[in-house]
Amino acid sequence: xxxxxxxxxxxxxxxxxxxxxxxxxxxxxxxxxxxxxxxxxxxxxxxxxxxxxxxxxxxxxxxxxxxxxxxxxxxxxxxxxxxxxxxxxxxxxxxxxxxxxxxxxxxxxxxxxxxxxxxxxxxxxxxxxxxxxxxxxxxxxxxxxxxxxxxxxxxxxxxxxxxxxxxxxxxxxxxxxxxxxxxxxxxxxxxxxxxxxxxxxxxxxxxxxxxxxxxxxxxxxxxxxxxxxxxxxxxxxxxxxxxxxxxxxxxxxxxxxxxxxxxxxxxxxxxxxxxxxxxxxxxxxxxxxxxxxxxxxxxxxxxxxxxxxxxxxxxxxxxxxxxxxxxxxxxxxxxxxxxxxxxxxxx
Numbered sequence: 001x002x003x004x005x006x007x008x009x010x011x012x013x014x015x016x017x018x019x020x021x022x023x024x025x026x027x028x029x030x031x032x033x034x035x036x037x038x039x040x041x042x043x044x045x046x047x048x049x050x051x052x053x054x055x056x057x058x059x060x061x062x063x064x065x066x067x068x069x070x071x072x073x074x075x076x077x078x079x080x081x082x083x084x085x086x087x088x089x090x091x092x093x094x095x096x097x098x099x100x101x102x103x104x105x106x107x108x109x110x111x112x113x114x115x116x117x118x119x120x121x122x123x124x125x126x127x128x129x130x131x132x133x134x135x136x137x138x139x140x141x142x143x144x145x146x147x148x149x150x151x152x153x154x155x156x157x158x159x160x161x162x163x164x165x166x167x168x169x170x171x172x173x174x175x176x177x178x179x180x181x182x183x184x185x186x187x188x189x190x191x192x193x194x195x196x197x198x199x200x201x202x203x204x205x206x207x208x209x210x211x212x213x214x215x216x217x218x219x220x221x222x223x224x225x226x227x228x229x230x231x232x233x234x235x236x237x238x239x240x241x242x243x244x245x246x247x248x249x250x251x252x253x254x255x256x257x258x259x260x261x262x263x264x265x266x267x268x269x270x271x272x273x274x275x276x277x278x279x280x281x282x283x284x285x286x287x288x289x290x291x292x293x294x295x296x297x298x299x300x301x302x303x304x305x306x307x308x309x310x311x312x313x314x315x316x317x318x319x320x321x322x323x324x325x326x327x328x329x330x331x332x333x334x335x336x337x338x339x340x341x342x343x344x345x346x347x
Contacts, residue, residue, distance in 0.1 A: 004030040005086075005299060008056040010076050011067035012036035012044055015090050015118075018255075019065045020044065022291040028299050033059040057083045063114075063302065066090065069167045070174075074099040077115070078106040086114040088298050092178055092323075093117055093316050095169025100320055104313045114301045116294070117311045119319075121179045122186055123290035126249035126264040129283070130240060133247045133266060134187060140243030142188060146224045147180040147238045150231025151258075153203070163205035171207030173198070174323050177227025182319045183238060184215065184223040190318060191215040191223065196326040198333040202230045206340040208333070213326045234258045245269055245278075253288040261286060 007023045009016050012034050020043070023029045033048040033056050050056050053076045057064055064080040066073055066089035074094045080087045094100055107115050121127060134142065150172075161167040162175055184191070193216040198208040209229035216222050236252040236259050245268040251260035262285040270278040294311070301308055327334065 002028070002303065004028050005062045005302065006030055006032045006060060007063050007065060008032055008059055008061035009034040009047075009065045009067060010036075010053040010056055011069075012039055013067065016065070016067040017043055018291060019067055019088075019295075020047075022295050023065070026292070026295055026299065028303075029295065032061050054079065057085055062086060063088065063298075069161045070095050070169050071167045074102050077103050081106045081110050081113055081115065084110070084113070086298075086302050088116045088118065088295075090118045091311075091316065092169070092174060092320055093313075094320075095167075097317075097320060097324060100313065100317050104317065107313055112305075114298065114308065115313055116298045116301065116308045117313065117316045118294060119179065119182045119311045119315060120290040120294050121183060122310045123293040124249070124252065124262065124288065125285035126251075126262045127183065127186075127238070129264050129285075130238070130247045130249050131187070134240060134242070139245035139247070139266075139268065142221055143241050143243060144222045144224070145184055145187060145238065145240050147184065148226045148228075148231075149177055149180045149236050150226065150228030151176065151234045152232050153229065163203075163207060165206055168207065170323060170327070171200075171205075171211075172209055172229040173211035173227045173326060177211055177225060178319055178323055180225055180227065180238070181322045182315060184225070185315070185318060185322075187240060188221045188223060189217055189219070191217045191322060193217075194322070194325045194329045196329040198327060198330045200336070200340070206337065208327075208337075211326055213329075215322065235260070253286060255288075 005028060007029050009020055020031055023031050031047055033050050034044055035050045035052055035056050039049050050059060057080050063086035066076045068076060070092055073089055077087050077089050093103055196213040198211045200209050203209045211227045213225045238249045240247050248265040250265060251262040253262050263282050265280050265282045267278045267280040300306060
């Protein structure tokens with residue numbers, strides 16, 4: 001019988017805590033070490049708290065979880081791969097396309113190692129059931145998809161790293177909307193045409209607080225996205241409309257419970273008496289298995305030398321390509337951002 005995989009965590013903040021809990025509860029993993037510039041006083045008592053990420057990488061671990069701000073992810077991921085460690089890192093893996101390219105180059109140099117990136121929304125019950133429904137073909141081919149993903153604010157801390165371009169690389173689209181873009185790709189494949197409008201409409205920081213985008217792929221499927229930091233009532237909705245019916249994932253079982261509870265709704269288009277208002281089937285999803293399922297796939301890939309299916313470096317690359325394509329498609333926003341950054345640097 002295999003010994004449990006030894007895990008080290010770089011970054012012991014919110015996401016590091018979530019990953020640590022999941023590692024503790026998994027039968028085939030054990031938490032060994034961790035590091036953070038400001039280690040929390042509670043919650044990591046069983047870890048060796050080490051001075052830096054290099055110490056974690058070389059602490060006898062089999063795999064490293066990277067839960068740092070975006071700026072530091074590439075450096076840590078590449079160092080871990082070069083040291084022969086499997087890596088799980090949060091999304092997005094860096095601040096720009098150059099970062100993900102560097103990571104992919106390191107991955108190619110070490111084909112025997114597993115690199116997985118945390119696009120956990122693919123593992124929500126509603127999304128997994130919607131995928132089964134779409135792939136069953138019962139409603140025909142996808143015509144279009146529409147996604148809204150928004151929240152009211154972050155931590156409330158004006159010094160939150162996610163509001164700093166030097167640390168984050170992008171605003172709400174890059175931090176949260178990237179999940180919806182990944183789901184668009186998951187259901188529709190790659191997109192080649194982008195139209196967008198981005199804005200900093202309300203919050204006083206030099207990154208977008210709203211992004212609106214239209215995407216189209218070679219098959220003619222269109223996806224519409226609204227990613228928002230001014231969604232005063234938190235919302236997650238993914239609608240997939242097909243030739244003969246539709247499936248909607250509405251709500252999300254987040255840890256804060258600030259989103260509506262997750263429901264998956266499906267219906268078949270009707271003629272006659274029910275045109276425009278067909279009978280629907282709704283299923284309530286009250287738990288979030290995504291963290292456990294992500295870890296289970298990561299461990300399975302390591303144990304059986306299998307490629308990553310969900311959250312590969314290619315997934316990260318293509319989804320980040322869409323993010324920066326959305327930014328680039330709005331010339332006015334690009335000019336405004338350059339002006340804001342210039343003013344900030346002069347302060």
